[in-house]
Each structure stands twice: as structure tokens, then as C-alpha cells.
Amino acid sequence: MVKNMDNKKITIKDVAKKSGVSVSTVSRILNGYEQNFTPRTVRRVLKARDELSYEPDYFARRMIMKESKTIGVLIPDITNPFFSELIRGIENILYKENFITMLCNADLDQEKEDTYLRELTRRGVDGFIIASSAISNESINATLKANGHPFIVLDQKKAEGISDAIITDDYTGGQLAAQHLKELGHEQIAIAMPKNAPANIQKRLSGVRSIYGEEQIDLVDAELSKTGGRAAVPAVLKTTATAIFAINDEIALGLYLGLSEAGKKIPADYSVIGYDNIDMCEYMVPQLTTIAQPIFELGQITAKMLLERIENPSKDWEERMLPVNLIERFSTAHLN
Amino acid sequence: MVKNMDNKKITIKDVAKKSGVSVSTVSRILNGYEQNFTPRTVRRVLKARDELSYEPDYFARRMIMKESKTIGVLIPDITNPFFSELIRGIENILYKENFITMLCNADLDQEKEDTYLRELTRRGVDGFIIASSAISNESINATLKANGHPFIVLDQKKAEGISDAIITDDYTGGQLAAQHLKELGHEQIAIAMPKNAPANIQKRLSGVRSIYGEEQIDLVDAELSKTGGRAAVPAVLKTTATAIFAINDEIALGLYLGLSEAGKKIPADYSVIGYDNIDMCEYMVPQLTTIAQPIFELGQITAKMLLERIENPSKDWEERMLPVNLIERFSTAHLN
DNA sequence: ACGTTTTAATAAAACGTTTTATTAAAACGT
DNA sequence: ACGTTTTAATAAAACGTTTTATTAAAACGT
Numbered sequence: 001m002v003k004n005m006d007n008k009k010i011t012i013k014d015v016a017k018k019s020g021v022s023v024s025t026v027s028r029i030l031n032g033y034e035q036n037f038t039p040r041t042v043r044r045v046l047k048a049r050d051e052l053s054y055e056p057d058y059f060a061r062r063m064i065m066k067e068s069k070t071i072g073v074l075i076p077d078i079t080n081p082f083f084s085e086l087i088r089g090i091e092n093i094l095y096k097e098n099f100i101t102m103l104c105n106a107d108l109d110q111e112k113e114d115t116y117l118r119e120l121t122r123r124g125v126d127g128f129i130i131a132s133s134a135i136s137n138e139s140i141n142a143t144l145k146a147n148g149h150p151f152i153v154l155d156q157k158k159a160e161g162i163s164d165a166i167i168t169d170d171y172t173g174g175q176l177a178a179q180h181l182k183e184l185g186h187e188q189i190a191i192a193m194p195k196n197a198p199a200n201i202q203k204r205l206s207g208v209r210s211i212y213g214e215e216q217i218d219l220v221d222a223e224l225s226k227t228g229g230r231a232a233v234p235a236v237l238k239t240t241a242t243a244i245f246a247i248n249d250e251i252a253l254g255l256y257l258g259l260s261e262a263g264k265k266i267p268a269d270y271s272v273i274g275y276d277n278i279d280m281c282e283y284m285v286p287q288l289t290t291i292a293q294p295i296f297e298l299g300q301i302t303a304k305m306l307l308e309r310i311e312n313p314s315k316d317w318e319e320r321m322l323p324v325n326l327i328e329r330f331s332t333a334h335l336n
Numbered sequence: 337m338v339k340n341m342d343n344k345k346i347t348i349k350d351v352a353k354k355s356g357v358s359v360s361t362v363s364r365i366l367n368g369y370e371q372n373f374t375p376r377t378v379r380r381v382l383k384a385r386d387e388l389s390y391e392p393d394y395f396a397r398r399m400i401m402k403e404s405k406t407i408g409v410l411i412p413d414i415t416n417p418f419f420s421e422l423i424r425g426i427e428n429i430l431y432k433e434n435f436i437t438m439l440c441n442a443d444l445d446q447e448k449e450d451t452y453l454r455e456l457t458r459r460g461v462d463g464f465i466i467a468s469s470a471i472s473n474e475s476i477n478a479t480l481k482a483n484g485h486p487f488i489v490l491d492q493k494k495a496e497g498i499s500d501a502i503i504t505d506d507y508t509g510g511q512l513a514a515q516h517l518k519e520l521g522h523e524q525i526a527i528a529m530p531k532n533a534p535a536n537i538q539k540r541l542s543g544v545r546s547i548y549g550e551e552q553i554d555l556v557d558a559e560l561s562k563t564g565g566r567a568a569v570p571a572v573l574k575t576t577a578t579a580i581f582a583i584n585d586e587i588a589l590g591l592y593l594g595l596s597e598a599g600k601k602i603p604a605d606y607s608v609i610g611y612d613n614i615d616m617c618e619y620m621v622p623q624l625t626t627i628a629q630p631i632f633e634l635g636q637i638t639a640k641m642l643l644e645r646i647e648n649p650s651k652d653w654e655e656r657m658l659p660v661n662l663i664e665r666f667s668t669a670h671l672n
Numbered sequence: 673a674c675g676t677t678t679t680a681a682t683a684a685a686a687c688g689t690t691t692t693a694t695t696a697a698a699a700c701g702t
Numbered sequence: 703a704c705g706t707t708t709t710a711a712t713a714a715a716a717c718g719t720t721t722t723a724t725t726a727a728a729a730c731g732t
Contacts, residue, residue: 011718022682027720037680058459059399060718063687068395078423079615084414091414091441095448100455103439105427112431119436123394226619253619260621279415283562283589285596285621347688358712363690373710396688399717 010052019048030056062124071306072102072120074113074132080225080250081278082295083131086154089299090129097307099126106132117143127151127306150309154302164305166320168298170200173291173324174207177245177273180289180326182211185335186243186271192222192232192255193247201247204275208245220244222251229254233262236270242335243271249278252288252331267333277327286330293324346388355384366392398460407642408438408456410449410468416561416586417614418631419467422490425635426465433643435462442468453479463487463642486645490638500641502656504634506536509627509660510543513581513609516625516662518547521671522579522607528558528568528591529583537583540611544581556580558587565590569598572606578671579607585614588624588667603669613663622666629660 016023021041029037029045048054062068071094075083091101102125104116113132120128121143128144128151144151145162152164181189189212193201208217218239222232229251236244236255246252252274259270266272266286274281277292305318352359357377365373365381384390398404407430411419427437438461440452449468456464457479464480464487480487481498488500517525525548529537544553554575558568565587572580572591582588588610595606602608602622610617613628641654 009718012720013718023719024682024684024721025680028681031720041680055458057399057718059395059404060687061720063393063395063399063689063718064720066687078414078420078427079417081415081417084420087414087439088441091439098455100459101439103423103427103437105424119434122391123436226615230619253616256621257619257623279562280589280616283566283593285592287593345688348690349688359689360691360712360714361710364711367690377710393688396717397690399688399719400690402717 009057010054012054012056014052015045015048015054018052019044021045066124067126068124069098070100070102070123070125071127071129071303072104072116072123072125073129074104074106074116074120076106076108076132078103078105081280082248082250082276085278085295086131086299086302089296090303091299092296093300093303093307099307108132114139114143121147121149127310129154129302129306148313150306150313152302152306152309154298162317164309164318166298166302166305166322167200168293168322169324170203171207171210173275173293174204175210176207176324176326177204177275177291178208178211180273180328180332181243181245181271184243184271184332186241187335188216188218188239188241189243189245190218190220190236190239190241191245191247192220192229192236192251194223194228195221197224197247204247222247222254224248224250226250226254226257229256230258230261233258237262237264241270243273243332246272246274249274249276249281249288249290252290253280253284256284256288266331271332271335273332281327281329284331289329289332290327291324292327294322298322345393346390348390348392350388351381351384351390354388355380357381402460403462404460405434406436406438406459406461407463407465407639408440408452408459408461409465410440410442410452410456412442412444412468414439414441417616418584418586418612421614421631422467422635422638425632426639427635428632429636429639429643435643444468450475450479457483457485463646465490465638465642484649486642486649488638488642488645490634498653500645500654502634502638502641502658503536504629504658505660506539507543507546509611509629510540511546512543512660512662513540513611513627514544514547516609516664516668517579517581517607520579520607520668522577523671524552524554524575524577525579525581526554526556526572526575526577527581527583528556528565528572528587530559530564531557533560533583540583558583558590560584560586562586562590562593565592566594566597569594573598573600577606579609579668582608582610585610585612585617585624585626588626589616589620592620592624602667607668607671609668617663617665620667625665625668626663627660628663630658634658 012023012026016026025037025041026045029042030049034042073087073090078084094101102120106113106116117139128149130151131154154166191205191208218241220232220235222228229246233255244255246255252272255272256266259266264270274288274290277290281288281290301320348359348362352362361373361377362381365378366385370378409423409426414420430437438456442449442452453475464485466487467490490502527541527544554577556568556571558564565582569591580591582591588608591608592602595602600606610624610626613626617624617626637656
């Protein structure tokens with residue numbers, strides 16, 4: 001901290017004294033009302049400010065101004081490439097607008113989520129981005145909605161007219177994946193996904209069901225992680241499926257290892273298709289065919305929508321749906 | 337925000353009025369000096385607090401108390417698994433101590449780093465964790481050291497008696513990798529690493545040089561990313577090396593793709609060894625042999641050391657070195 | 673030449689806390 | 703019974719800003 005002679009923090013008073021004007025004059029000049037003062041006064045104040053390296057005290061300032069230029073972001077796991085990419089998209093916009101990101105890694109732990117939510121509220125963040133699934137609608141309503149804090153829920157929850165919302169086209173995504181496998185001649189497919197999947201993931205399943213009949217689908221339980229994918233392989237082997245739809249790429253990466261351990265080749269023995277298009281897909285051998293979500297852009301748009309809401313709290317709720325598309329690589333092949 | 341009848345924020349005054357005591361009494365009771373008051377008064381105050389859902393204003397509080405319970409963390413790229421794992425370690429400790437993490441993703445962009453550093457200072461964070469390499473020692477000195485802000489530099493920089501420091505045993509790491517390849521009979525190796533690598537990475541190279549002679553080593557330029565690894569393959573192919581030491585795992589992942597594109601098999605044609613042991617290693621086919629750094633623990637210890645420094649600013653500088661070890665998997669094999 | 677408007681600047685209030693110094697009443701000790 | 707200490711509580715100052723209302727002086731208009 002920059003100190004004055006008495007070893008105390010430099011305040012606006014020091015600047016005022018040094019430039020021979022009042023505190024209010026310094027404040028006004030430093031906050032963009034220079035045109036109300038003579039050039040000479042302005043010059044003096046600026047000079048004093050620079051010579052003392054004066055920086056307004058953040059807390060004193062915020063106490064009056066009631067805005068913190070901070071956004072709280074709640075995610076389940078920063079280690080998951082989907083979320084780290086999302087964060088980059090968010091941060092990319094926020095940085096440009098001089099906002100700072102408060103990262104809260106909630107670990108799918110409901111208590112931790114609630115704690116973070118309360119703590120962020122206490123700290124007066126200007127808005128919330130919530131991409132964590134465990135969080136209950138009640139928590140959101142009690143802590144955010146009821147108190148009029150701007151927030152936006154992402155990816156896992158349907159907002160249903162209680163907030164802005166942004167989703168990707170999961171139904172079409174599921175269709176696209178299924179269509180691709182069908183065209184390759186696969187008549188029996190396995191889908192690796194968690195039993196209690198969030199709504200957006202359920203939608204992908206519905207998409208598949210619009211292409212494949214119920215008896216052509218083997219649902220295989222798998223956590224949304226590499227470990228989950230690896231562990232799901234034995235169950236897959238028990239089915240008659242010739243292709244596997246991993247409901248996210250992380251699961252697909254686990255499948256690669258599990259299948260290899262079982263002596264199976266991709267795509268000779270099993271075609272594998274993922275979902276998300278995290279950048280690791282391109283680096284697998286064989287490269288992973290997947291449904292691409294525009295993750296970075298998703299983050300950007302989320303941040304933008306939230307900032308607009310903060311700017312104009314009473315505007316109508318906005319809903320955005322982002323398109324997805326199939327990226328064909330080398331983990332899927334024609335049957336035989 | 338919780339409001340009172342006049343639709344204004346609930347303040348300590350409201351609580352005081354409701355419980356029929358003075359503002360200072362409320363403050364003291366709510367800040368852990370209950371033993372100075374009669375149980376009856378304490379009860380009343382607590383009751384009023386609860387009924388009004390009073391939360392002390394963060395900014396007013398911080399203005400007086402001069403601590404923000406916030407740590408700023410500066411990293412180059414959250415998308416890199418090394419850093420996301422590191423963040424988790426940091427966050428793991430910070431959360432327990434009721435600190436919040438401010439994440440700054442600096443993109444190896446010097447200007448962005450400086451901006452973030454200044455912004456964090458302005459916001460009065462209690463301490464800094466700096467794991468970003470582009471940052472200049474001058475910036476650190478000017479912004480942090482000179483102003484007595486607690487900070488800790490991680491991984492890439494030598495602190496040299498100007499701050500606490502924590503490093504991993506990079507020299508031994510390099511030795512371990514080299515030794516392993518030597519034992520497998522490789523007499524000529526390539527090392528994929530950036531030309532202007534930070535100090536810790538240079539140390540790994542020194543470690544290798546203690547095992548292999550200068551003429552047995554082919555230095556191949558590669559950025560610290562998957563892209564970098566992939567792009568380095570043509571250069572590797574031009575050498576007579578039979579094994580490749582990727583200076584971090586990300587490069588190794590890129591090598592997998594590049595080699596596969598060149599029709600080369602791991603480990604039959606090339607043995608590959610990485611560095612870091614990010615969790616992806618286990619999921620590659622073949623699984624990647626690597627030098628393991630205790631990344632999560634590194635984050636934890638860093639956070640702990642910083643908190644101790646904040647607690648006790650005048651204690652002696654502390655330096656810690658964490659061990660590394662070889663994880664043998666299936667990407668390295670005996671020559672022929 | 674004098675009342676009115678504009679300009680340049682400031683004094684004082686406000687933001688919502690914590691902390692320090694003070695006080696009135698009760699308890700204590702002989 | 704009366705001076706002293708302890709207890710329970712508070713008034714007032716302080717933290718460092720921004721903003722509102724005010725003022726003195728200058729400029730203006732006829």
C-alpha cells in the first residue's frame with residue numbers, strides 16, 4: 001500500500017491538501033466531471049494524484065456506489081474441460097468490461113453451493129452465473145430471486161420464466177448423433193449416461209429416441225467423468241450394441257481406455273461418438289467423432305446476457321438457444 | 337437484498353432499534369463479545385437479527401477491518417489441466433478457511449497480467465498467488481513487494497529471498513525421466529520443449545544432461561500445449577532419436593496425435609515420456625509414462641503457506657521443495 | 673448600473689460498520 | 703457506610719469515499 005509520511009494510507013485528503021483544493025473537487029475531477037472545473041485546477045489535481053500514486057479505496061467507494069464490478073460464477077468442477085472452457089468464454093467478456101470473476105468450485109456438494117451462494121451475496125457481487133446442477137431451485141429462489149439479484153442459470157436447468165436462460169440444442173444434438181450412427185448401419189446402440197441426469201442431458205436421450213426404437217437402445221449407467229466411462233465398459237460388452245453414444249466427451253475418453261483394456265478396437269469393434277467437442281477429442285487416437293457445442297461462445301453469450309440484465313434489470317426475460325453440430329472424425333465407422 | 341418497510345437495506349440500526357439497544361451493543365454481540373452482556377440482551381439481539389435476516393454490509397465492514405478474506409490467483413490458462421488441478425488444491429484449503437478465490441486468467445499476456453495485478457491490489461485482496469510466467473519481476477516488485485502485500489510465486493520463478501517460495505524437484509524429475517529411458521536402452525533421445533522455457537523447465541533439462549551427453553540429446557522446439565506437441569513431430573522424425581521426453585504432458589498428448597498421423601506407433605517406434613501426471617495420462621492409449629508432480633498438494637501447500645504469511649507477516653521466508661516420482665505406464669518400452 | 677444567471681468550488685451529509693473512551697449502576701470490601 | 707472496582711451498556715469518533723445543497727464571484731443582459 002502506498003503510504004504518506006505518517007505511514008498511513010494515502011487518501012483523497014492527501015491529494016486535496018497537496019493540490020490546494022477541497023476533497024469534493026478532487027473526487028469530482030477524478031470521476032469524470034472535469035468539465036466543471038478550470039483546466040488549471042484539473043491539472044493540479046491530476047498532478048498531485050500522480051505524485052502521490054493515489055488510488056481510491058475500493059471499499060469506501062463501493063460502500064457508496066453499491067456496485068462491485070464482480071460476477072460470481074458457480075460451477076461443479078473446474079477440472080472438467082467443458083467448464084474450464086466455459087469459464088474462459090465468460091472471463092473473455094467480463095475482462096473487457098472491467099469486471100472480475102469470482103470462481104466458486106462447488107464439487108456437486110449442495111452445502112458448498114449454498115455456502116458459496118450466501119458468501120457471494122454477502123460480498124455484494126453484481127450478478128451470478130450458475131452452472132452447477134446440484135443447486136436446488138429453492139436455494140436459487142430464496143437467495144437470488146427473492147432478493148432481486150441478477151443471475152443466469154446455465155446448461156442444466158430450465159429457467160421457466162423466472163430468469164434469463166441460455167441453452168444449447170440438446171434435442172437436435174441427440175438426433176444428430178443417432179442419425180450418424182444409423183447411417184453407418186448400426187442397428188443396436190448403447191448410450192452411456194448417468195441414471196439421474198440433469199434435464200439437458202435427458203433431452204439428448206429424447207433426440208436419440210426420435211431415431212432409434214426403444215428396443216434398439218441399451219442404457220448403460222455411467223458417471224459424467226472419465227472414470228465413469230471406463231467403468232461402464234463391462235456393461236457395454238454385455239449388450240449386443242455395435243456403437244456407443246457417450247453422453248459427454250469425458251465419458252468417451254473413459255470408454256477409450258476401458259475398451260482398450262478389454263482388447264476392443266475403435267472403430268473396428270465399436271464405433272464411439274461423444275458430446276461437447278472438448279479440445280481433447282482431436283488428440284485421441286483415433287480422433288473422437290462428437291457433437292460440438294460452442295462452449296467458449298456459450299460462456300461469452302452468458303456473460304453478455306448477464307451484463308445486459310445488470311444494466312437494465314427490468315427488461316423482459318430473454319432466452320437463447322445455441323446450435324450444435326456433428327463433427328465427424330475417426331472413432332465411428334460403417335458396420336463391418 | 338433484504339429490505340425494511342421503507343424499502344431500504346436492513347442495517348445494524350434496524351436491529352438496534354428492534355432489540356431496544358444501541359448500535360454498538362449489536363455490533364459487539366454479533367462479533368463475538370457476548371460475554372460482556374447479559375444473556376437477556378444477547379438473546380434479544382440475536383432474535384432481532386434473525387427476524388430481520390440482517391447481514392452486515394460487506395463493504396462497510398471491510399472498510400474498517402482492512403481485510404477482505406480474498407486471495408487473488410494469477411494463472412496463464414485455466415484450460416490447462418495442470419492449472420485447473422492446481423486451482424482445486426488452492427481452493428480446497430481456502431474454502432475451509434472461509435477465503436474466496438479470485439481467478440485471473442492472464443493468457444501469457446503481460447499487459448493483462450499487470451492489469452489484473454493492479455485491479456486485485458485496488459480491491460484489497462489479502463494475498464496473491466502467482467503462477468503466471470510472463471509476469472516480470474519488476475511488476476511483482478513494484479506492485480507487491482514494495483507495498484508489502486503478501487504473495488507467493490509458484491512454479492516458474494525463483495524467489496531468491498524476496499518471498500516465500502514453493503517448487504518441485506525439477507532437477508531430479510529430469511534425471512528420473514532420463515534414467516528411465518537409459519535403462520530401456522535408448523541412446524539417442526529427443527526433448528520437446530519451448531526455446532525460451534521458464535527456469536523450472538530448464539532445470540528438468542539440466543537433470544537430463546546429468547545422465548545423457550550433449551550429443552545424445554536432440555532439442556526440439558515445442559510450445560507448452562497439445563498443438564505444440566503435434567507440430568513438433570516432423571522435427572522429431574528428422575532426428576535419430578528412439579525416445580522422446582515431452583517436457584510436460586500436454587506436449588506428450590500432442591505427440592500422440594502427431595506420431596499417429598505420421599504412421600508411427602508408441603512405444604514400438606518411439607518411447608514417449610511426459611511430465612506432470614495430469615489425469616489424462618491414464619486415459620491415453622497406450623497410457624502415458626510420466627514424471628508425477630503432486631499438483632493438488634502443490635496447490636494446497638501454496639495456499640497454506642500464503643495464509644501463514646498473512647497471519648504472521650514478519651516471519652522468516654520459507655522455502656519448500658516437493659518431491660516428484662516416475663510413474664511407469666505403457667508408452668515407454670525397451671529398445672527393440 | 674443593477675438584478676439575474678452561470679461558473680467554479682466547497683461544506684456538510686451520507687454510506688454502514690467497528691472501536692475507543694466514557695458513564696451509570698451495581699457489587700464489593702472493610 | 704462509603705470509597706473502589708466491576709459490570710453492562712452506550713455515545714461518539716473513525717474508516718475513506720461520493721453526492722447534494724450551498725455559496726461566492728464572475729459574467730451577462732438590458
